[in-house]
Structure formats: structure tokens, C-alpha cells
Amino acid sequence: MNDGIRASSAERIATAMLARLAEAPVGSRLPSTRAIAAEFSASPVTVQRALRLLESRGRVEVRPGDGTFVLGQPAARPTDRSWQTASLPVPAAVLDPTPAALAEAPGDAIALHAGYPSGDLLPERLVRTALVRAARGRAALVRSSVAGDPGLRDWFAAELRRTAGAGSATPSAHDVMITAGSQAGLHAVIAAVAPGSPVVVESPTYWGALLALHSVGARVIPVPSGPSGPDPADVERAILSSGARVFYAQPTFANPSGVSWSASTRERVLQIVRQHGAFLLEDDWAHDFGIDAAARPLAATDDSGHIVYLRSLTKVVSPAIRVAAVVARGPVRDRILARLSAEAMYVSPLLQAAALDVVTSPGWQVHLRALPRLLRARRDQLIVSVRAGAPSAHITSVPGGGLNLWIQLPDGVSASAVTASARAGGLLLADGASWFPSEQPGQFLRLNYADSATDRYDEAARILAAAIEDARPTS
Amino acid sequence: MNDGIRASSAERIATAMLARLAEAPVGSRLPSTRAIAAEFSASPVTVQRALRLLESRGRVEVRPGDGTFVLGQPAARPTDRSWQTASLPVPAAVLDPTPAALAEAPGDAIALHAGYPSGDLLPERLVRTALVRAARGRAALVRSSVAGDPGLRDWFAAELRRTAGAGSATPSAHDVMITAGSQAGLHAVIAAVAPGSPVVVESPTYWGALLALHSVGARVIPVPSGPSGPDPADVERAILSSGARVFYAQPTFANPSGVSWSASTRERVLQIVRQHGAFLLEDDWAHDFGIDAAARPLAATDDSGHIVYLRSLTKVVSPAIRVAAVVARGPVRDRILARLSAEAMYVSPLLQAAALDVVTSPGWQVHLRALPRLLRARRDQLIVSVRAGAPSAHITSVPGGGLNLWIQLPDGVSASAVTASARAGGLLLADGASWFPSEQPGQFLRLNYADSATDRYDEAARILAAAIEDARPTS
Numbered sequence: 017m018n019d020g021i022r023a024s025s026a027e028r029i030a031t032a033m034l035a036r037l038a039e040a041p042v043g044s045r046l047p048s049t050r051a052i053a054a055e056f057s058a059s060p061v062t063v064q065r066a067l068r069l070l071e072s073r074g075r076v077e078v079r080p081g082d083g084t085f086v087l088g089q090p091a092a093r094p095t096d097r098s099w100q101t102a103s104l105p106v107p108a109a110v111l112d113p114t115p116a117a118l119a120e121a122p123g124d125a126i127a128l129h130a131g132y133p134s135g136d137l138l139p140e141r142l143v144r145t146a147l148v149r150a151a152r153g154r155a156a157l158v159r160s161s162v163a164g165d166p167g168l169r170d171w172f173a174a175e176l177r178r179t180a181g182a183g184s185a186t187p188s189a190h191d192v193m194i195t196a197g198s199q200a201g202l203h204a205v206i207a208a209v210a211p212g213s214p215v216v217v218e219s220p221t222y223w224g225a226l227l228a229l230h231s232v233g234a235r236v237i238p239v240p241s242g243p244s245g246p247d248p249a250d251v252e253r254a255i256l257s258s259g260a261r262v263f264y265a266q267p268t269f270a271n272p273s274g275v276s277w278s279a280s281t282r283e284r285v286l287q288i289v290r291q292h293g294a295f296l297l298e299d300d301w302a303h304d305f306g307i308d309a310a311a312r313p314l315a316a317t318d319d320s321g322h323i324v325y326l327r328s329l330t331k332v333v334s335p336a337i338r339v340a341a342v343v344a345r346g347p348v349r350d351r352i353l354a355r356l357s358a359e360a361m362y363v364s365p366l367l368q369a370a371a372l373d374v375v376t377s378p379g380w381q382v383h384l385r386a387l388p389r390l391l392r393a394r395r396d397q398l399i400v401s402v403r404a405g406a407p408s409a410h411i412t413s414v415p416g417g418g419l420n421l422w423i424q425l426p427d428g429v430s431a432s433a434v435t436a437s438a439r440a441g442g443l444l445l446a447d448g449a450s451w452f453p454s455e456q457p458g459q460f461l462r463l464n465y466a467d468s469a470t471d472r473y474d475e476a477a478r479i480l481a482a483a484i485e486d487a488r489p490t491s
Numbered sequence: 492m493n494d495g496i497r498a499s500s501a502e503r504i505a506t507a508m509l510a511r512l513a514e515a516p517v518g519s520r521l522p523s524t525r526a527i528a529a530e531f532s533a534s535p536v537t538v539q540r541a542l543r544l545l546e547s548r549g550r551v552e553v554r555p556g557d558g559t560f561v562l563g564q565p566a567a568r569p570t571d572r573s574w575q576t577a578s579l580p581v582p583a584a585v586l587d588p589t590p591a592a593l594a595e596a597p598g599d600a601i602a603l604h605a606g607y608p609s610g611d612l613l614p615e616r617l618v619r620t621a622l623v624r625a626a627r628g629r630a631a632l633v634r635s636s637v638a639g640d641p642g643l644r645d646w647f648a649a650e651l652r653r654t655a656g657a658g659s660a661t662p663s664a665h666d667v668m669i670t671a672g673s674q675a676g677l678h679a680v681i682a683a684v685a686p687g688s689p690v691v692v693e694s695p696t697y698w699g700a701l702l703a704l705h706s707v708g709a710r711v712i713p714v715p716s717g718p719s720g721p722d723p724a725d726v727e728r729a730i731l732s733s734g735a736r737v738f739y740a741q742p743t744f745a746n747p748s749g750v751s752w753s754a755s756t757r758e759r760v761l762q763i764v765r766q767h768g769a770f771l772l773e774d775d776w777a778h779d780f781g782i783d784a785a786a787r788p789l790a791a792t793d794d795s796g797h798i799v800y801l802r803s804l805t806k807v808v809s810p811a812i813r814v815a816a817v818v819a820r821g822p823v824r825d826r827i828l829a830r831l832s833a834e835a836m837y838v839s840p841l842l843q844a845a846a847l848d849v850v851t852s853p854g855w856q857v858h859l860r861a862l863p864r865l866l867r868a869r870r871d872q873l874i875v876s877v878r879a880g881a882p883s884a885h886i887t888s889v890p891g892g893g894l895n896l897w898i899q900l901p902d903g904v905s906a907s908a909v910t911a912s913a914r915a916g917g918l919l920l921a922d923g924a925s926w927f928p929s930e931q932p933g934q935f936l937r938l939n940y941a942d943s944a945t946d947r948y949d950e951a952a953r954i955l956a957a958a959i960e961d962a963r964p965t966s
Contacts, residue, residue: 061853064853065851065852065853068853069642071649072642072645072646072648072649072851073649074648074649074652074661074663095794095795095796095820095821096795097796097820097822099768099795099796100796100821100822101822103736103768103770104683104684104823105684105685105686120636135632138632140632143631143632144626144627144631147622147626147631148626148627150622151619151622151623151626152619152623155811156619156622156809156811157610157613157615157810157811158810158811159607159811161595167544170548170549173549174546174547177549186549188549196671196813196835196838196839197836197837199833199834199835199836200671200675200834200836203834203835207706208579209579211580212580213580227832227833228833230833231682231829231830231833231834233686261578261579293577293578294578295578319570320570320571320572320574321572321575334632335632335633335840336630336631336632336634336839336840337839337841338671338839345572346570346572346575347572347575347576348575348579351582354706355706357702358674358678358699358703359674359678359703360671360672360674360675360678360835361672362672363813364671364812364839365810365811366622366811366812366842367842376543376547377540377543378539378540381555
């Protein structure tokens with residue numbers, strides 16, 4: 017029997033009965049499970065499941081041995097909870113919990129706003145097989161240590177070793193800590209190394225990092241990032257003038273711009289953090305999304321403990337497999353581990369087992385080899401469509417990897433106006449404002465080319481062009 | 492084919508080959524996959540998996556099309572990372588990331604130290620079925636909203652409604668936020684409402700709460716807890732003298748003591764937090780572990796937003812299903828949601844789907860009905876064994892629910908000495924020190940009766956008695 021179908025049968029019956037409950041007198045008894053089962057041609061177990069769903073929504077009460085009874089709609093009396101205003105601390109920054117990139121897409125819209133690849137870029141068969149295997153194994157019923165599964169930590173360490181320079185003392189499983197996705201890792205690292213302290217960031221930079229920085233009261237010090245990354249002189253100046261001990265960055269296929277640091281920038285920044293006793297928090301978010309080149313983490317070239325490295329499997333394996341790793345060496349590792357204990361205790365061993373199963377299966381290498389070609393086709397098609405259909409949308413650079421095009425709008429055209437107008441036309445875009453820690457030097461949009469099919473890119477470009485014209489200032 | 496067995500075959504082959512690799516010259520080539528498969532009577536896929544495991548441990552290098560080669564042991568040169576000492580902030584409190592209750596148990600020891608129920612108290616069949624179903628459904632490949640799955644949030648709200656007083660505006664799904672286990676929820680709530688602020692706690696109290704409090708720089712204000720909970724006058728004095736706006740507590744089957752608040756204490760504390768504009772953070776950790784009575788959350792009796800409620804499914808469904816809920820009403824709900832976004836982004840929809848499937852299946856009610864009897868048998872047997880075999884270990888009270896006995900040692904006998912001595916004798920105990928926010932008023936041990944079989948309780952009591960005698964001060 018297909019269990020997915022069984023679950024939705026219960027949902028279907030519950031929905032059908034909801035309409036009926038609206039008409040029924042409060043306190044009246046529903047027909048028996050058997051009668052409902054006959055009416056819907058369903059099994060009694062499915063009907064019981066449907067009744068539980070209705071119960072969980074507060075619409076019926078199940079009295080075992082007695083029957084199922086219709087409840088009234090919950091009272092809608094508003095409650096005064098204004099006293100909380102005086103009892104909550106006033107935050108340094110009000111955090112926006114639902115940024116553009118996490119918005120839900122309406123059914124038929126063209127979705128270029130999100131931060132994830134579409135389902136057909138995921139290794140679906142490997143994921144489902146691994147999860148089923150994990151569900152049947154030991155990992156389904158046990159807890160994990162705080163640091164995580166030794167085999168998975170080994171794997172993350174080995175991934176860094178593969179690109180390590182000769183002579184480096186390469187990281188080992190000891191240096192690796194598993195986190196429930198990269199946001200949890202990012203937050204724990206920042207809370208460990210820079211609570212209430214200055215932290216240098218690229219501008220633009222990942223909005224989730226800004227969220228984590230604000231949430232621990234860090235003071236954000238932005239440096240502009242150009243086509244080959246930030247100017248190392250800017251980074252050094254920012255560190256010296258602020259006293260920052262941490263530089264958060266995405267040196268490879270940065271989100272949102274797609275930029276990768278040049279070789280000389282990589283080398284100089286590493287020198288600078290070493291010289292000034294600072295940490296480089298390297299967020300290798302797009303490690304497996306290289307198109308024109310493969311990612312080469314800086315963390316593989318450093319054994320002095322100056323790089324704290326972050327890599328996630330969530331985007332490339334499955335959004336449901338919330339598994340990432342922090343690699344850190346020296347006392348900072350213990351500090352981060354203590355934070356992870358306080359913030360999360362441990363990560364589901366089931367998800368850890370499934371993640372390890374996927375990335376050590378022979379099919380994983382096959383999947384990874386196919387990915388650049390698929391991403392390249394989408395990236396190139398979106399570039400062609402935008403250049404042809406919306407030539408006033410300036411593509412800042414062709415990303416060598418990652419999932420996004422970063423677009424600058426004509427002077428005077430507001431990204432929020434374009435986003436709203438495009439949305440009305442059936443195209444979802446992400447307003448670039450989310451990625452800026454301070455005032456924007458222009459108006460930007462982020463277009464994700466990995467979350468939708470290429471056959472609608474021409475249409476998307478047409479809607480974008482019209483939205484830009486709508487938003488032009490009337491002179 | 493049984494996948495659990497297949498996975499462990501690869502592990503077995505990898506282990507066998509590890510010994511061989513220690514003897515092999517660095518750079519030499521391993522036999523072909525086919526030859527290894529023949530030797531171990533395994534499939535080529537299993538051998539490839541074993542080779543990937545060895546590769547992930549840095550012991551071999553797989554060169555596709557060429558063969559698999561033996562790598563040298565990694566160099567063991569120590570690295571100087573002392574510079575980090577000057578670059579990390581000095582924490583207000585050094586957090587211990589691996590408290591007693593999370594220690595791994597050696598194979599044949601009697602384990603009374605941990606905080607989880609043993610596997611035979613878990614609804615194993617329901618968990619595995621739900622996980623397999625989720626692995627085959629939509630939830631395996633998508634992300635979740637920050638607040639979590641609407642159906643699961645409905646269910647948590649309905650659970651509170653079941654015990655709600657008449658006339659209360661009962662909580663709805665809107666008020667519920669899903670977190671990756673209760674520690675993540677606890678941390679987000681404390682970070683939202685009391686960063687760097689005074690927080691009143693019971694003493695003793697859950698060590699994970701102390702960890703979260705210290706990690707956000709809260710100032711911990713302890714009040715002693717007696718056989719019917721804390722004295723409300725103490726709570727009021729602590730709130731008034733410190734200016735605390737938060738009281739963290741476990742009113743039902745408290746960890747570690749097993750104590751439940753009396754009806755008058757419940758009523759008075761609720762009055763006090765209302766009167767002083769404070770939040771009661773109610774940690775209903777043992778909701779499903781009632782023995783002599785069922786848990787009745789205070790949160791069900793309050794609609795003024797003064798109670799922030801925390802309930803986890805991790806211990807009762809499966810430690811691998813890291814799913815808990817925070818229920819909060821009013822502005823504090825938005826504040827907590829923003830923290831969850833910054834700290835975790837979202838919880839795996841696969842785990843959420845599996846959790847909802849388990850708790851809405853007909854078998855769940857059957858499981859819950861059986862649990863009190865099983866827990867009672869273990870609790871009572873441990874009490875009988877301790878009273879008979881280790882009469883100098885004073886059982887502070889018979890817990891009406893939860894998983895633990897809280898034991899006070901004779902004056903002058905150190906809990907850490909008893910714990911060390913018992914460990915040498917094959918009995919694992921948790922030193923009560925972890926549960927105290929400040930100096931202990933005596934020496935205590937926590938004994939978990941849910942994590943091991945009753946047939947070894949007499950033996951455990953004998954080892955405990957001998958350890959106490961060992962630890963008595965020589966006069």
C-alpha cells in the first residue's frame with residue numbers, strides 16, 4: 017500500500033467533513049466510524065485518522081466508547097497582552113523572521129526568489145533510499161553526541177583533506193561538529209566568537225548571517241565586495257579601525273553576487289587575519305554548486321586555526337536533511353561545541369545517518385558530476401532571456417557557481433517597486449535589500465536560476481522588463 | 492534485502508581492511524573491487540561503500556579508473572594555536588558541553604545516569620512506520636516555514652486545549668512554533684526574553700536550562716524547591732529583589748526531583764507572575780510520563796500571555812525525532828519566532844511529518860495508555876531495591892511521574908566520589924551537582940529508572956551501597 021496516498025485520504029475525508037461540521041449543531045454526535053468509512057469507501061483506520069485531524073483542529077471531541085461530538089467554533093474575544101511591551105527587552109535591531117527568500121510561492125507563479133534548488137536537481141532516489149534505510153536502522157531510535165556522528169564528521173574532514181595543501185596538518189573528525197543546518201552552525205559560531213563585538217562582513221552578504229549577527233548583538237562592519245571579492249586593504253582597515261576579531265565571508269560563489277575571490281585576494285586576506293589575530297569565518301555554502309570551476313575552500317590551506325569553516329548538505333542533498341558541519345581547530349572548537357550544546361544539544365542521528373549514506377553511496381558521485389551541466393544550462397538560459405527580454409536589468413557578473421544572478425536596476429528604479437509589480441504579474445523576485453547590512457549603493461534583485469524550469473525564463477524576463485518600466489520615475 | 496545489514500557489511504569489510512592497511516606500504520594499490528568482493532562474499536556495491544568509508548577516514552585514495560591506493564597515516568605535528576586565547580571573548584561562565592547525563596555508557600555497565608527512556612519504552616513500530624512513510628512522501632525533499640508544519644502546530648495547540656479551563660481563549664496553531672528539540676526552544680525563548688537579565692529558577696533545576704541561561708548571559712536567581720515545589724513567597728521575593736521578568740520552572744514531575752507543584756503553589760505562582768508583569772517559562776518536559784497522575788499544564792489555564800510553554804516529543808516518541816514546540820501568545824511570540832529564524836531557520840519537515848504521523852495514529856493512544864504501568868513497575872522496583880540494598884541512600888520523595896529518582900547522600904559523603912567508585916564497579920550514576928545553579932545544600936545523585944531493565948536494580952543498589960561506604964569520610 018502506498019502510505020503517502022493513505023495519509024492524504026484521511027486529509028481528504030477531514031476536509032469533506034469540515035464543511036459538514038459548519039452546518040451541524042454543537043454537541044451533536046457524528047455517525048459511527050464504520051458508517052463514515054462506508055460513505056467514503058475508506059478503511060476504519062483512515063477514518064480514525066481523519067477524526068484525529070479534526071480533533072487536533074478543535075472541531076470535534078472524541079470520547080472513547082461514546083462517540084465523536086461536534087464542538088463549537090473557538091471564541092474570538094481579543095485578549096489584552098500589552099503588558100508584555102514593558103517586560104520584553106528592547107532589541108538593538110528588530111529581526112525580520114520571514115525574509116523574501118523564504119516566502120511561499122503561489123501555485124502558478126514563476127519563482128526566482130528562493131534560495132534552494134528545485135526538486136529535479138536533488139538526488140531524490142538516493143535521499144529516499146537513505147532515509148528509508150535509516151528509518152529501519154539503529155539511528156531511528158537513539159540520540160547523538162553533541163559533536164555528532166563520528167563517521168559523518170570523518171567524511172566532512174576528508175572532504176577538506178582532498179583539497180589540502182601538502183604539508184598542512186589536515187583537519188580530523190575531532191575538529192568537525194555537526195549542526196542542524198548551516199544557520200544553526202553560523203549562529204553558534206558567531207555567538208561563540210563575537211557576542212556584542214564588531215564583525216567584518218562583505219557587502220552585500222547573506223541575510224541569514226546578518227540575522228545571526230544581529231541576534232547576538234554583534235556590531236556589523238561592512239566592506240564592499242567587487243568582481244573579485246573585497247579589497248584586502250579595506251578588510252585590513254576595517255579590522256584595525258573596529259578591533260574586529262572576526263571576518264564573516266563567502267569567498268566562493270558568494271550569495272547573492274556569485275563572485276569568487278581572486279587568488280591574490282584569498283592569499284592577502286589569509287595573511288591579514290593571521291597578522292591581526294582574527295578569525296575568517298568561511299561560509300562555503302555553494303561548495304557543490306560549482307559551474308565553471310570547483311570550490312576550493314581556504315580552510316584546506318590553513319592549519320593555524322584562523323579559519324572556522326562552514327559547509328552544509330541541506331541545499332545539495334535535500335532541504336529536509338538539515339545537516340551541516342562546522343570545522344574549527346584550537347580552543348575555538350571547544351567554545352563552539354559548548355554553544356552547540358546550549359543551543360541545540362544534538363542533531364537527529366537519523367538525519368546524520370541518511371546524510372552520510374547519501375554522500376558515501378556510489379550514486380552520489382554520479383549526481384555531483386551531472387550537477388554543473390544542469391546548473392550551467394539554467395544559468396546561461398536565464399542570462400540569455402534577461403539580456404534579450406529585459407536589457408535594462410544589468411547582470412553584474414556571470415557567476416562561476418552558486419544558484420543566483422545578481423542584477424542591478426537602472427538608477428532611480430526601486431527594487432521593492434519592481435518586486436511588487438512583478439509579483440502582481442506572476443513573477444517572484446527577491447529584493448536585494450535583504451543582503452545589505454547598511455544603505456544600498458544601488459537597487460538590486462536576486463534571481464535564482466535553480467528553482468524553476470528554463471521554459472518560462474523568456475516569460476519571466478518580459479514580466480521583469482514591464483515591472484522595471486512601471487517603476488521608472490515619472491519625470 | 493535488509494538495508495541495515497547491508498550497511499553493516501560495508502562497515503565490517505572496512506574494519507577488516509583497516510588492519511591490513513596498517514601493514515601495507517604507502518602508495519601501494521589495493522586488489523580490485525571484484526577481488527575484494529569475492530574474498531568477503533559481498534556485492535561490488537558493498538565493497539565500494541567500504542572503500543568510500545576508508546577514503547572518508549583518510550586511509551585510502553580512490554582514483555577513478557585507476558584503482559585504490561594506500562595513504563600514509565596523517566602527520567602528528569602539533570600546531571600552535573595559542574593566539575586564539577587573545578582573540579576569543581572571556582565568557583562569564585565556562586560551559587560544560589558534555590554533562591553527566593549525556594555520557595556514553597560502556598557496554599555492560601548498569602546505566603542509571605542518562606536522561607532518556609530505554610528503547611523498549613519507545614513506540615518503535617510507529618516510529619519506523621512513520622519515518623518510512625515520511626521518507627516516501629513530499630516531506631523528504633522540501634523545506635519548512637520557520638514556525639513549522641501547520642498540522643503539527645494544530646496538534647500541539649489541541650493538546651493544550653484538551654485541558655483548558657472553560658472560558659479561556661485557548662491557544663491556536665498561530666501561537667505554536669516548532670523547534671528542533673526542547674533545548675533549541677529553550678535557548679530561543681531565553682535569548683528572546685532575558686538576554687543579560689536576571690531569571691528566577693528552581694533549585695535544583697534542569698542543567699540544560701542552566702546551560703542556555705549562561706549562554707545568553709542571563710543572571711540566575713535560584714529559589715529552593717521543596718516537596719510541593721518552591722515557596723511562592725520565595726518566588727515573589729526573588730522577582731522583586733532582582734527585577735527578573737522570567738521564572739523558568741518545571742511545575743510537573745520536575746527534573747531531577749520528580750516533584751510536582753501543589754494546587755495552591757500553581758495558583759499563587761500564576762498570580763505572582765501576573766502581578767509583576769513576568770513570564771513563567773513552563774517546561775512540561777515529562778508531559779507524557781505521568782505515573783500516578785497525568786500532567787496538567789499551567790499554560791492551559793492562562794490566556795493572558797504570561798506563560799510561555801515548552802513541550803517536546805523527543806523523549807516520548809524517539810530521541811532521533813528532534814521535535815518540540817514553544818507555545819507563546821502576544822508580542823513575545825513574534826520575538827521568539829525571530830530568534831528561531833536566526834538560530835535555526837527551520838526544522839526538518841521530514842521529522843515534523845513523522846512526529847505528527849506517530850501522535851495521530853491510533854496506536855499512539857494505545858502506547859500512551861501502556862506507559863504509566865511500565866514506568867510504575869520500574870520506579871517501584873528501583874525504590875524497593877535501593878531501600879533494601881542501599882538504605883543509606885535517602886530517596887527524597889516518590890516521584891509521581893518522570894523518569895528519575897532523586898537521592899540524597901549521607902552527610903559528608905561526596906556525590907562525585909560515589910559516582911566515580913560506582914562507575915569502577917560497573918554502575919553509572921549522575922552526580923546531582925549538574926542540577927544546582929549554586930552551592931549545593933547537600934550531596935545528591937539522580938537515578939534514571941527508565942533507561943535499563945529492572946532485573947539489575949538489586950545489583951545496582953549493592954554497588955551503590957558499597958560506593959557510599961567507600962566514600963564515607965574516615966574519622
